[in-house]
Structures are given as structure tokens and as C-alpha cells.
């Protein structure tokens with residue numbers, strides 16, 4: 256069983272969790288009958304303040320899906336259990352186990368969707384999920400690399416176990432869904448590459464470094480980790 260670590264959750268992005276749940280957390284997870292819920296599935300209908308928990312989580316993730324990092328809003332996102340409620344009901348209303356994710360259900364050519372709609376209740380790697388003490392936002396590309404075609408991959412220099420976990424993570428969530436790849440490549444990377452191409456030679460070197468810094472500072476940048484991995488490899492930050 257994954258140990259819940261309060262430092263944060265590393266997925267495609269590093270989600271910095273507060274060290275304690277927000278003060279109203281229990282209130283948001285109290286049923287209409289006034290009972291603190293420990294079972295999201297059972298109590299879902301009577302948790303009338305769930306929206307407030309979602310707003311909090313959305314803010315914590317700077318408005319990005321915990322898995323694919325596309326921009327999400329209150330309307331097009333849902334609360335996701337990192338360890339699925341089917342596997343551990345005790346964690347189903349635990350702040351450290353909850354994130355928000357996209358609701359996209361567009362089917363790829365192979366009929367697959369992505370993120371939690373594809374994952375359903377599969378268990379995924381605890382090591383990547385519950386960041387260890389050394390994990391932080393700028394180290395997430397230790398696990399994932401990015402190609403110009405918009406796809407992501409597990410870094411080859413990882414130890415075998417971690418590599419398998421990173422691969423499984425991409426696979427289970429289908430993070431190389433055609434639409435995700437195209438959006439990363441066309442809507443995000445193409446624009447940056449176009450600027451790069453237009454620059455005079457003497458400015459090109461500094462360009463990637465500046466872009467890296469700019470995106471690192473902006474935690475609500477869509478597909479941020481994809482870009483940090485892609486640009487990071489160009490400037491030797493891995």
C-alpha cells in the first residue's frame with residue numbers, strides 16, 4: 256500500500272500539497288446528516304459542499320489536470336482518487352489522496368480515452384505518486400522525457416523499477432493519446448519553435464534557457480511538464 260506522503264504528489268507534474276488539510280476539509284466532507292465521510296462513493300450524493308473541495312484542489316494545481324496538464328475548469332473537471340476508492344476506501348476522502356483531473360472523453364483511433372476516464376480504478380505506481388522528500392517541482396523531468404511530436408516517454412536512465420512505473424503511468428493514463436500529442440505539439444510547441452526560428456543566430460542560445468525559466472515560473476502553463484522536459488533536454492537540464 257502506498258504511503259501517503261505530505262510533501263506532494265509527483266505525476267506528470269509535481270503537486271505541492273499543503274502540510275495539513277485545509278481547515279474546512281472535514282466540513283466539505285460532512286454529509287447532509289452531519290457525519291464526517293470516510294467513503295466518497297457511498298456519500299457522494301449527500302456531500303453538498305464538494306464543490307468547495309474541488310475549488311481548493313483546482314487552485315492547488317494551478318488549474319491544470321493532475322495527469323495530462325491541460326487547462327481544466329470547475330465545470331470540466333472531476334475529483335480523482337490517486338489510490339482508487341475501490342482499492343482503499345479509507346483514503347477516499349483523504350486530502351492527500353485527492354486531485355482534480357480533466358473530464359475529456361474523446362476516443363482515440365484505438366477507442367481509448369485518457370486520464371482517469373481511461374484509468375478507471377487501476378492501481379498505479381506509488382513511488383511516482385507520493386513524492387519522496389527529495390521530490391520537487393523542478394525535478395519532475397527526472398522521470399519523463401518529451402519528443403517534438405508531442406509524445407512523452409519514461410527516461411531511459413531511470414533504475415529499472417522506476418522506469419517500469421513511469422512507463423506504466425503513461426500507459427495506464429494513455430498520455431500519448433493522439434489528441435494530447437497533437438495539442439502539445441501544435442498548440443504549445445509549434446509557437447515556441449516558430450519564435451526560435453525567427454530569432455537572429457546570436458539570440459538562439461539564450462532563447463531556450465529563457466523559455467525554460469519562463470515556463471518554470473508559470474505554474475499554470477498548459478502542458479508545462481511536457482515543455483520543461485522538452486526544453487530541459489536542449490539545455491542540459493534533465
Ligand SMILES: [Zn+2]
Pocket residue numbers: 320321322323324325356357369370371
Ligand atoms: Zn487530463
